[in-house]
Amino acid sequence: MGKVKTAIPGLDELIEGGYVENDVILVTGGPGAGKTTFGVQYLVGGITAYNEPGVLVMTEEAPSRLIRDSWRFGWDIERLISQKKLMVIYADPFKYTKFVKAPEKGQVSVLSGTKTVADMFQQIQTDVAAIKAKRLFIDSITSLKVSTEKSAVRQVVSEFIKNLEYLDCTTLLTSEIYAKTFNVEEYLASGVIKLHVFRVGGSRVRAIEILKMRGVKHDETLHPYDIQEKGIVVHPNEVVMLDDVSIAGSK
Numbered sequence: 001m002g003k004v005k006t007a008i009p010g011l012d013e014l015i016e017g018g019y020v021e022n023d024v025i026l027v028t029g030g031p032g033a034g035k036t037t038f039g040v041q042y043l044v045g046g047i048t049a050y051n052e053p054g055v056l057v058m059t060e061e062a063p064s065r066l067i068r069d070s071w072r073f074g075w076d077i078e079r080l081i082s083q084k085k086l087m088v089i090y091a092d093p094f095k096y097t098k099f100v101k102a103p104e105k106g107q108v109s110v111l112s113g114t115k116t117v118a119d120m121f122q123q124i125q126t127d128v129a130a131i132k133a134k135r136l137f138i139d140s141i142t143s144l145k146v147s148t149e150k151s152a153v154r155q156v157v158s159e160f161i162k163n164l165e166y167l168d169c170t171t172l173l174t175s176e177i178y179a180k181t182f183n184v185e186e187y188l189a190s191g192v193i194k195l196h197v198f199r200v201g202g203s204r205v206r207a208i209e210i211l212k213m214r215g216v217k218h219d220e221t222l223h224p225y226d227i228q229e230k231g232i233v234v235h236p237n238e239v240v241m242l243d244d245v246s247i248a249g250s251k
């Protein structure tokens with residue numbers, strides 16, 4: 001069973017060395033938890049440390065914003081794109097037809113005139129093949145659900161995840177937590193990683209939890225993580241005790 005490094009310092013050792021190759025892993029948490037950073041770090045680290053090309057699908061933020069925010073961590077997204085190590089697809093969640101201008105060099109695939117999830121998947125397939133991507137990050141699946149009729153959400157999400165499993169890629173998906181109930185994608189993904197943000201007194205405590213990881217003997221405790229100058233760092237030897245934090249403040 002092949003393993004794929006997470007590119008998050010401290011995380012591989014909680015999941016027996018990395019993600020299971022070709023799995024679909026869900027990263028969930030509230031706004032500001034660090035989901036986007038987690039996934040972009042997976043792609044950038046994959047390229048720079050392991051020479052594994054990646055595809056990024058964005059439905060929430062414009063690529064120009066991603067490029068700007070990535071600089072803060074020292075990640076040069078445009079360079080990776082021009083080296084053909086990274087491809088970026090931007091799809092507006094409400095229409096899949098309205099798009100921001102691509103950056104200068106015009107290297108962001110823009111989904112114009114497409115309206116269905118199937119169209120989006122086709123673009124993903126094309127881009128994955130074009131650069132022989134091994135890593136795929138979709139930020140987020142929440143938007144996919146927004147653009148789908150309520151009664152069809154389960155079917156659309158389930159079909160989308162099934163299709164992703166056939167790709168020769170290890171995929172991260174993000175989804176935002178709105179309610180305490182489970183979302184359909186949490187059942188369907190092979191792995192679920194939750195990024196908690198607790199409030200303790202006046203400060204924030206961030207904790208990562210591996211909710212599930214099929215076929216892996218994974219850690220089950222809450223470990224602190226923080227967002228540092230070079231990205232997210234997990235502290236596998238430290239534990240967050242729930243008694244210490246206000247659960248009511250959990251996102």
Ligand SMILES: Nc1ncnc2c1ncn2[C@@H]1O[C@H](COP(=O)(O)OP(=O)(O)O)[C@@H](O)[C@H]1O
Binds near residue numbers: 036038072073
């Ligand atoms: N350089 C940095 N140092 C520390 N924290 C940062 C830095 N850049 C961003 N952050 C934190 O990361 C959060 C945004 O993370 P992001 O990945 O966009 O979260 P999400 O996608 O879950 O909404 C911000 O709210 C901020 O707290």
Ligand SMILES: [Mg+2]
Binds near residue numbers: 035036
């Ligand atoms: Mg985000």
